[in-house]
Amino acid sequence: MEIDPFIFRLSIxxxxxxxxxxxxxxxxxxxxxxxxxxxxxxSSVIIVGAIxxxxxxxxxxxxxTSSIFGxxxxxxxxxxxxxxxxxxxxxxxxxxxxxx
Amino acid sequence: MSANLLALFYLISGILxxxxxxxxxxPETSRRGNYFGIAGMAISIIVTFLAxxxxxxxxxxxxxxxxxxGSIGAFIAFKIPMxxxxxxxxxxxxxxxxxxxxxxxxxxxxxxxxxxxxVGKIKLASLIEMSLGxxxxxxxxxxxxxxxxxxxxxxxxxxxxxxxxxxxxxILGLAIILLIxxxxxxxxxxxxxxxxxxSFLVGVLLIxxxxxxxxxxxxxxxxxxxxxxxxxxxxxxxxxxxxxxGALVGSSGAILSYIMCKGMNRSFFNxxxxxWGATDxxxxxxxxxxxxxxxxxxxxxxxxxxxxSSVIIVPGYxxxVAQAQHALREMVDALKKNGVKVSYAIHPVAGRMxxxxxxxxxxxxxxxxxxxxxxxxxxxFANCDVAYVIGANDVTNPVAKSDPQSPIYGMPxxxxxxxxxxxxxxxxxxxxxxxxxxxxxxxxxxxMLFADAKKMTEEIVKSL
Numbered sequence: 001m002e003i004d005p006f007i008f009r010l011s012i013x014x015x016x017x018x019x020x021x022x023x024x025x026x027x028x029x030x031x032x033x034x035x036x037x038x039x040x041x042x043s044s045v046i047i048v049g050a051i052x053x054x055x056x057x058x059x060x061x062x063x064x065t066s067s068i069f070g071x072x073x074x075x076x077x078x079x080x081x082x083x084x085x086x087x088x089x090x091x092x093x094x095x096x097x098x099x100x
Numbered sequence: 101m102s103a104n105l106l107a108l109f110y111l112i113s114g115i116l117x118x119x120x121x122x123x124x125x126x127p128e129t130s131r132r133g134n135y136f137g138i139a140g141m142a143i144s145i146i147v148t149f150l151a152x153x154x155x156x157x158x159x160x161x162x163x164x165x166x167x168x169x170g171s172i173g174a175f176i177a178f179k180i181p182m183x184x185x186x187x188x189x190x191x192x193x194x195x196x197x198x199x200x201x202x203x204x205x206x207x208x209x210x211x212x213x214x215x216x217x218x219v220g221k222i223k224l225a226s227l228i229e230m231s232l233g234x235x236x237x238x239x240x241x242x243x244x245x246x247x248x249x250x251x252x253x254x255x256x257x258x259x260x261x262x263x264x265x266x267x268x269x270x271i272l273g274l275a276i277i278l279l280i281x282x283x284x285x286x287x288x289x290x291x292x293x294x295x296x297x298x299s300f301l302v303g304v305l306l307i308x309x310x311x312x313x314x315x316x317x318x319x320x321x322x323x324x325x326x327x328x329x330x331x332x333x334x335x336x337x338x339x340x341x342x343x344x345x346g347a348l349v350g351s352s353g354a355i356l357s358y359i360m361c362k363g364m365n366r367s368f369f370n371x372x373x374x375x376w377g378a379t380d381x382x383x384x385x386x387x388x389x390x391x392x393x394x395x396x397x398x399x400x401x402x403x404x405x406x407x408x409s410s411v412i413i414v415p416g417y418x419x420x421v422a423q424a425q426h427a428l429r430e431m432v433d434a435l436k437k438n439g440v441k442v443s444y445a446i447h448p449v450a451g452r453m454x455x456x457x458x459x460x461x462x463x464x465x466x467x468x469x470x471x472x473x474x475x476x477x478x479x480x481f482a483n484c485d486v487a488y489v490i491g492a493n494d495v496t497n498p499v500a501k502s503d504p505q506s507p508i509y510g511m512p513x514x515x516x517x518x519x520x521x522x523x524x525x526x527x528x529x530x531x532x533x534x535x536x537x538x539x540x541x542x543x544x545x546x547x548m549l550f551a552d553a554k555k556m557t558e559e560i561v562k563s564l
Binding site for chain 2: 027089
């Protein structure tokens, strides 16, 4: 009997939920805002799907409907990736310890 | 590049994303964590290009889109004032949601590109995954847009409720599920588009009944949704990085929603079903009677604090609105010069998003080891001379501990009334978001400072 690859992906998914659960509980409450902006940035890894969609069209016809949606998704995800990581960095830079 | 090697690289990205979140367990490690996240993202994008192996015209266009989007993102990231973080995060969530919808649409229109079968004969599992991804993405998009408009003040923060609201949501939710079933049987593109359109509508209807001060829960919830949408697309594309990230973000948002709900002692459904505050406000304004309050000015406040040995500052959303964090920091500096011990007490739901107050204080150069969470500092109020409440209200209301009839009964509150004296900076005696009167205003040890938070704090600095 062969195991459906879907089951493997489902296993990864469920284990990641557990990893996420424990990792996020260990985040200090004072960094909850950076947590939101960074999770927002990393969820834009959806850009890989957008790139595949955009490059799927044959080179003579790159602007099929499906690739146009891909291109649009690339713009949206790129705004998020750069915006998300940079604003997180900007915030984290402000957290300083007491000078002694 | 072989599919196996590609999958391994995506796994590495996924692990780097886990490390990025892990870094946030303390401010010292957080910056390194952010670099891990950036590295993970770079690896994902580069290997996707290499795997596509198509460096023709299409590749140039992709790069152009990346640069366009990236510059817009970078521009926003550098320009945005810290007080606008809640609406920025809501706006970013909407982009993730819409990107998920777009990717799902292109997978539906051109399934061959993703190895999902051919148009009209898409694999059943992929069809379910992509329609779920599209539906959740669409809800995230329109819901986040509403949250953004409310936070930005373009739309009123007041809950919008109407009769049969929950019934309509329920029917629309069921309709989405039935349509997905029908889509699996028929493969009709019109059904797919209907799923997307109804989901956009559900997103709007889901967020409009939720009031402004419940936004911390809404933002966390939308954060979670954007994760589940990404995971749905991750299953469709059989991409490990996306599945891992989706699960991480989904659980992160869920945990934050839970923490926020606990901070208000309300169930998640109570918040989501909305409409709180709107009804209470009406009944309370009529029953409100005139009670004597002690009214003070900046000089009184300066005198009290200068002669105190310890002061605890309780900031709230009003501080963010008045942009008073810098003035506050100046006041604390002046107090410290006088040998006063100062610390800050943050309620979990202070502000409009989780950690909102901490970021603003960090922006004003307040060291993070002077800032404490509710459980850490609540016992210290009993030994403190002055509590300086700036822009907070409901989170200090002792009625939450004493009156089982009160709508906020059971909500964890900061015990400011236990300190020797309380300075309350507020523009008027009006009740807070919960629509209930704060008993604290009328106590003997409370001095009300009626003014704008920033102006009052600046005046206190002057008289110090």
